[in-house]
Amino acid sequence: xxxxxxxxxxxxxxxxxxxxxxxxxxxxxxxxxxxxxxxxxxxxxxxxxxxxxxxxxxxxxxxxxxxxx
Amino acid sequence: xxxxxxxxxxxxxxxxxxxxxxxxxxxxxxxxxxxxxxxxxxxxxxxxxxxxxxxxxxxxxxxxxxxxxxxxxxxxxxxxxxxxxxxxxxxxxxxxxxxxxxxxxxxxxxxxxxxxxxxxxxxxxxxxxxxxxxxxxxxxxxxxxxxxxxxxxxxxxxxxxxxxxxxxxxxxxxxxxxxxxxxxxxxxxxxxxxxxxxxxxxxxxxxxxxxxxxxxxxxxxxxxxxxxxxxxxxxxxxxxxxxxxxxxxxxxxxxxxxxxxxxxxxxxxxxxxxxxxxxxxxxxxxxxxxxxxxxxxxxxxxxx
Numbered sequence: 094x095x096x097x098x099x100x101x102x103x104x105x106x107x108x109x110x111x112x113x114x115x116x117x118x119x120x121x122x123x124x125x126x127x128x129x130x131x132x133x134x135x136x137x138x139x140x141x142x143x144x145x146x147x148x149x150x151x152x153x154x155x156x157x158x159x160x161x162x
Numbered sequence: 163x164x165x166x167x168x169x170x171x172x173x174x175x176x177x178x179x180x181x182x183x184x185x186x187x188x189x190x191x192x193x194x195x196x197x198x199x200x201x202x203x204x205x206x207x208x209x210x211x212x213x214x215x216x217x218x219x220x221x222x223x224x225x226x227x228x229x230x231x232x233x234x235x236x237x238x239x240x241x242x243x244x245x246x247x248x249x250x251x252x253x254x255x256x257x258x259x260x261x262x263x264x265x266x267x268x269x270x271x272x273x274x275x276x277x278x279x280x281x282x283x284x285x286x287x288x289x290x291x292x293x294x295x296x297x298x299x300x301x302x303x304x305x306x307x308x309x310x311x312x313x314x315x316x317x318x319x320x321x322x323x324x325x326x327x328x329x330x331x332x333x334x335x336x337x338x339x340x341x342x343x344x345x346x347x348x349x350x351x352x353x354x355x356x357x358x359x360x361x362x363x364x365x366x367x368x369x370x371x372x373x374x375x376x377x378x379x380x381x382x383x384x385x386x387x388x389x390x391x392x393x394x395x396x397x398x399x400x401x402x403x404x405x406x407x408x409x410x411x412x413x414x415x416x417x418x419x420x421x422x423x424x425x426x427x428x429x430x431x432x433x434x435x436x437x438x439x440x441x442x443x444x445x446x447x448x449x450x451x452x453x454x455x456x457x458x459x460x461x462x463x464x465x466x
Contacts, residue, residue: 101381128400129322129366137186138174138370140164156369157322157396158220158383 096145100153117141119153129157175370178407186374193371197229197359204346206357207314213237214312216303217260217268219253219380221372222318224260226360228375230316231264237316239268242302244295245279246384253380260377269310271302277455280386286461287454291386294454301451305442307354319358322365325410326395328417341425344418351434352443362411365396 094109098119107122116132116139123130132139133152145151164173166185173183184192200206207213213230217223217239230237241257244250254270261268273279277298284291307315324343331339349355360368372379387393402409436442437449444450 126397126400126404128403129364129396131366131370133373138373140173140176154369154373154381156221156365157393157400158222158365158387 094147096147096149096151098151098153101155114145115141116143116145119145119151123153125153125155130155174374177367179364179403179411190371190374193225193363193367194229194232196363197226198233200345200362201357201359204344204357206316206346206359207235207355209234209236211236211314212312213314213316214240214269214303214307214310216299216315216317217241217257218318219256220318221369221377221379222320222360222365224256224318224377224379225368225371225375226316226318227260227266228264228377229371230359231266238266238312240271240303240306240315241268242271242299243273244298245272245274246281246386249380249382249384252382256378256380260379269306271306273298276302277451278458283454283458286458292390295386297450297454301442301449303356304352304354305440313349313355315354315356317356317358318360318368320360320363320365320368321410321414322396322399323392324358324361325399325414326392328414329395329399330391337425337428340421341428344422352436352441362415364410 094112094114095106096109096114096119097104097106100123107119109118109122111118116134117127119132120127120130120141127141131154132141132145133154134143134145134149136150164176164183165171166173166188167182168188169185171185174186175189176183182192213235215223215227215230215237217227219241227237227239239257239261241254243254257268277283280291280295280298283294287294303315324345328340328343331343345358345361347353347356399410434443434445435447437444437452438447439452440449442449442451448456
């Protein structure tokens with residue numbers, strides 16, 4: 094299954110072998126840890142065990158950042 | 163399906179280090195209360211203090227500004243336009259838009275008018291961009307906050323930032339830095355009081371607060387921060403955190419509780435004077451900002 098996600102202002106198409114995809118599979122595919130990243134599905138933050146379908150609006154947030162004051 | 167710890171609604175947020183799950187409204191409430199508790203724990207400031215939040219347009223500074231305003235503090239924003247192309251342009255727009263949304267003042271310093279943009283300075287100075295940027299930001303934050311009549315500067319440093327710096331300072335046994343690693347830097351010798359009210363809030367908690375509060379922030383990273391060592395340390399600490407939730411909070415909090423007091427007995431002989439040119443506090447005759455400005459001027463004249 095192919096799922097398009099928004100990540101840091103870019104649209105990325107991810108391809109999965111399985112037809113059922115969970116939020117945690119998306120993080121894994123992008124090599125992101127649940128400690129600093131999460132998934133927003135249809136404007137709600139979701140549990141990583143929640144299923145994602147093709148029609149969902151998915152945004153991936155990576156909270157890690159570099160320099161500050 | 164996890165349910166909110168406070169009500170029966172479906173939880174949007176799960177915090178493994180606290181073993182808590184919350185719906186949107188109760189998470190936002192939890193976050194504000196945690197910030198308020200941190201302010202009180204470290205006696206950062208009071209309801210009548212005049213606070214200036216250093217705003218970058220990112221999730222941490224805007225979440226902090228939002229929380230402090232919601233908690234009823236007297237708080238405005240301060241933005242420095244570093245002149246880093248598209249990145250600075252966008253981050254300034256986010257900062258301005260947010261200031262308008264909450265009806266607060268955003269003071270702006272344009273580096274190109276004061277000295278030069280960061281990319282321009284980088285062509286004249288061999289130091290890493292983050293080092294030049296740090297000098298410039300600290301200088302203007304201190305100077306402008308005093309000029310504008312504020313008592314406090316609040317920055318959006320979060321738990322991950324503090325744990326990464328603590329880790330780096332411990333690896334190098336940088337006693338001088340460890341001695342000063344506290345969420346409050348007192349006002350003294352011409353320096354204004356600086357505080358970090360998000361020091362017990364993780365980077366992810368801050369991003370979730372921004373998203374659930376509808377705060378629009380710049381998601382892109384500063385182009386100069388790519389490959390920064392601090393990110394490597396954060397990734398390393400994240401691996402430990404995933405295996406054992408609460409590691410970062412314990413590392414930082416226990417340092418403050420057990421090690422910080424011991425370090426205060428360590429003798430330090432640093433005599434702070436005033437810069438002969440601008441009058442700001444400095445360890446040397448001329449402060450690092452003014453010497454950078456002089457160096458730039460000299461190099462510019464040479465190339466003309």
